[in-house]
Amino acid sequence: MPELPEVETLRRALVPALEGQWVSQVIIRQSRLRWPVPEMLAHHFPGQQVKRIHRRGKYLLFECCQGYLLIHLGMSGSLRLLSPVSSPQKHDHIDIIFRNHQCLRYHDPRRFGCILWISESPWNHPLLAHLGPEPLEDSFTGKYLYQEAQGRRVAVKNYIMDAHQVVGVGNIYANEALFLAGIHPNRQAGEIGRSAYQKLVKCIKQVLQKAIEQGGTTLRDYVTLTGHPGDFKNFLNVYGRAQEACVRCGHPVQYQKMGQRSSYFCSNCQK
DNA sequence: AAAAGGACCTGGTGGC
DNA sequence: TGCCACCAGGTCCTTT
Secondary structure (H helix, E strand, O other), X not given: OOOHHHHHHHHHHHHHHHOOOEEEEEXXXXXXXXXXXXXXXXXXXXXXXXXXXXXXXXEEEEEEOOEEEEEEOOOOOEEEEEOOOOOOOOOEEEEEEEOOOOEEEEEOOXXXXXXXXXXXXXXXXXXXXXXXXXXXXXXXXXXXXXXXXXXXXXXXXXXXXXXXXXXXXXXXXXXXXXXXXXXXXXXXXXXXXXXXXXXXXXXXXXXXXXXXXXXXXXXXXXXXXXXXXXXXXXXXXXXXXXXXXXXXXXXXXXXXXXXXXXXXXXXXXXX
């Protein structure tokens, strides 16, 4: 569900509320997420102070004195900050309660997300060690994406959604960035030129930045920390708009299944 | 080594 | 109203 803008929106809301706070209790109602939630979390995490909250790709990292809490929201996960604490509803799997009585509640119907504890350096953790650059950092350039693509026959859409190439570009924003760049999602990654990649990188940064400013995209059940939906859906050009007129040229937006993901594009604007 | 497909889950929607 | 097929924001793992 959440892509980078949603996770970054969440992080920005969590920072003022939780940095410096002390954990008093962890309640695990359902430990069967993508990987089992470690039992030790309930014993080890209370008593620790959240020093800083980081994001890497779509992972949130709560830095504490003795390690890091790693959270990924998967497809349907969300976090709510409750004060006072309300009674847990269906799929409210984990509560992290703080000494000031705030409760950070993890909700995830499909349970594709994860909550893990990392006691050593998190950047060496297998889930994080091989991730590509952050799309909004200067190290993510058209030159980089072009060079990495040489010899690759995979469709460019799948290529930019591969977290080993660049993190944080999920299905919505891959569709949107390719539309803005005028690149057809089916084109082979290795056959796209340097200047097109420069434009694509510019568009990826632009669409992610704008989505963050709007508090993310809400399609179904995504909500921000306080339970409000994000507003970026109002700015989507192609995603979810099959058959509608392209905002640029009026041709109907095409829908196509690519792998297990749906693609939306304008075959007139995207070559 | 790279690409494709399956797997993990629940819930909502639309057709019959 | 019920049943069924299909769809959904992710990504690791296995197979080809």
